[in-house]
Amino acid sequence: MKYVFPENFWWGSASSALQSEGEGYYTSRGETTWDHWFASQPNRFHQETGPQDTSQFYRHWQDDIQLLKQLNHNSFRTSLSWARLIPNGIGEVNPEAVAFYNQVINELIEQGITPFITLFHFDMPMAMQEMGGWENREVVDAYARYAKICFELFGDRVLHWFTFNEPIVPVEGGYLYDFHYPNVVDFRRAATVAYNTVLAHAKAVQAFRAGHYAGEIGIVLNLTPSYPRSQNPEDRKAAHHADLLFNRSFLDPVLRGKYPADLVTLLKDYDQLPKCQAEDSSTIAEGTIDLLGINYYQPRRVKCRDSIVNPLTPFMPEWLFDNYEMPGRKMNPYRGWEIYEPGIYDILVNLRDNYGNPRCFISENGMGVENEQRFIENGKINDQYRIDFISGHLKWLHKGISEGCNCLGYHMWTFIDNWSWCNAYKNRYGFIQLDLATQKRTIKKSGEWFAITAINNGFDE
Ligand code: BG6
Numbered sequence: 001m002k003y004v005f006p007e008n009f010w011w012g013s014a015s016s017a018l019q020s021e022g023e024g025y026y027t028s029r030g031e032t033t034w035d036h037w038f039a040s041q042p043n044r045f046h047q048e049t050g051p052q053d054t055s056q057f058y059r060h061w062q063d064d065i066q067l068l069k070q071l072n073h074n075s076f077r078t079s080l081s082w083a084r085l086i087p088n089g090i091g092e093v094n095p096e097a098v099a100f101y102n103q104v105i106n107e108l109i110e111q112g113i114t115p116f117i118t119l120f121h122f123d124m125p126m127a128m129q130e131m132g133g134w135e136n137r138e139v140v141d142a143y144a145r146y147a148k149i150c151f152e153l154f155g156d157r158v159l160h161w162f163t164f165n166e167p168i169v170p171v172e173g174g175y176l177y178d179f180h181y182p183n184v185v186d187f188r189r190a191a192t193v194a195y196n197t198v199l200a201h202a203k204a205v206q207a208f209r210a211g212h213y214a215g216e217i218g219i220v221l222n223l224t225p226s227y228p229r230s231q232n233p234e235d236r237k238a239a240h241h242a243d244l245l246f247n248r249s250f251l252d253p254v255l256r257g258k259y260p261a262d263l264v265t266l267l268k269d270y271d272q273l274p275k276c277q278a279e280d281s282s283t284i285a286e287g288t289i290d291l292l293g294i295n296y297y298q299p300r301r302v303k304c305r306d307s308i309v310n311p312l313t314p315f316m317p318e319w320l321f322d323n324y325e326m327p328g329r330k331m332n333p334y335r336g337w338e339i340y341e342p343g344i345y346d347i348l349v350n351l352r353d354n355y356g357n358p359r360c361f362i363s364e365n366g367m368g369v370e371n372e373q374r375f376i377e378n379g380k381i382n383d384q385y386r387i388d389f390i391s392g393h394l395k396w397l398h399k400g401i402s403e404g405c406n407c408l409g410y411h412m413w414t415f416i417d418n419w420s421w422c423n424a425y426k427n428r429y430g431f432i433q434l435d436l437a438t439q440k441r442t443i444k445k446s447g448e449w450f451a452i453t454a455i456n457n458g459f460d461e
Pocket of ligand 1: 016019165166222295364368413419420421423424427
């Protein structure tokens with residue numbers, strides 16, 4: 001069967017500043033929470049590899065853009081580093097950073113690759129974190145200022161902006177489950193961080209609208225469809241709660257301009273509502289987007305709790321549901337995540353039927369693999385498993401589009417194997433293999449497959 005995608009479909013991949021640039025804190029930008037955390041607790045990072053050990057996009061940007069071209073990308077998403085542009089988050093703009101990002105943006109456009117730019121991909125300037133990070137509304141305003149500066153500097157050429165990448169992840173990682181700095185475990189503080197991130201997003205959107213810049217603005221959310229173990233009302237309620245906390249806490253404000261009433265009631269019932277100010281609801285209402293980026297890796301399987309909650313322990317999401325390891329589910333044997341291709345279709349249908357069919361695209365989808373060198377054949381990684389992963393998802397995406405879903409593109413995570421937060425190089429995701437020591441880049445079989453698929457605007461199977 002032939003899977004042909006709509007005209008002008010966006011084919012590409014995504015990356016982020018901290019994960020690829022290198023040339024970090026010690027040389028040319030302000031400190032981020034990641035530099036700080038790595039300096040104090042390197043053992044929290046796989047093989048003690050920190051954010052300075054990247055594919056050095058800061059130096060290799062020209063060659064890398066040539067490689068993007070070779071992979072027939074017509075679009076590419078990366079982020080700007082707040083700490084590079086404004087080293088302390090709120091002060092002077094660093095002219096070297098402006099020159100760097102201008103070069104990158106201009107070269108992408110010159111090569112026929114549309115730049116998609118994220119303003120914040122997990123890399124909080126340390127000076128902002130020292131003020132309390134997203135718990136402090138002054139940081140929200142500093143972010144809105146940074147966003148406006150970016151629109152002024154690059155908005156004549158960048159036509160697709162994203163305020164945040166996966167904003168729920170720093171909430172979960174930094175304030176619930178201890179896998180991001182500042183390693184707090186406290187639901188109420190997590191709720192404040194999530195709420196203030198929505199405000200920061202909305203204020204950036206307001207600045208964008210007020211400036212009448214040429215392009216469009218959106219956000220990138222990691223959506224994890226929550227499937228109940230059974231149709232039993234208790235399991236369904238558990239899945240509904242997981243959906244409210246981990247998807248709709250961002251999805252509803254950015255698409256509907258308000259929080260789901262059920263989520264507000266839920267947090268009220270458990271006395272976990274963040275502090276609001278009178279003008280917040282109108283700010284949030286003005287934060288609706290033009291374009292939604294969807295990161296989809298795996299679904300969430302949910303069941304009702306097996307045991308009674310001990311009310312003396314602090315409230316956590318797990319009071320409301322248990323994760324469920326569904327027997328027989330298909331797993332990625334090289335990363336331990338579930339692979340469920342129809343999830344991408346379910347996300348699109350939900351957006352179509354319940355959110356007015358917004359303009360959207362798949363902004364990340366990908367397959368991490370441990371020890372990927374074991375698959376080298378004749379000098380090249382033969383990652384047929386990744387080709388199967390991509391084509392499997394593309395088929396369901398194609399079905400969604402043919403049923404009227406407004407999905408405009410597909411970006412893979414990621415272009416070149418990159419440094420990934422605490423996991424560093426544990427899981428490789430790239431179309432291109434990176435030899436960290438020599439910086440040699442070698443296109444994998446999946447990269448070749450993707451280049452052909454992109455140029456043909458689809459594939460045959
Ligand atoms: C995505 C993030 O969710 O997951 C990326 O947007 C990240 O920044 C990727 O690198 C892979 O994560 P991991 O933990 O498998 O290396």
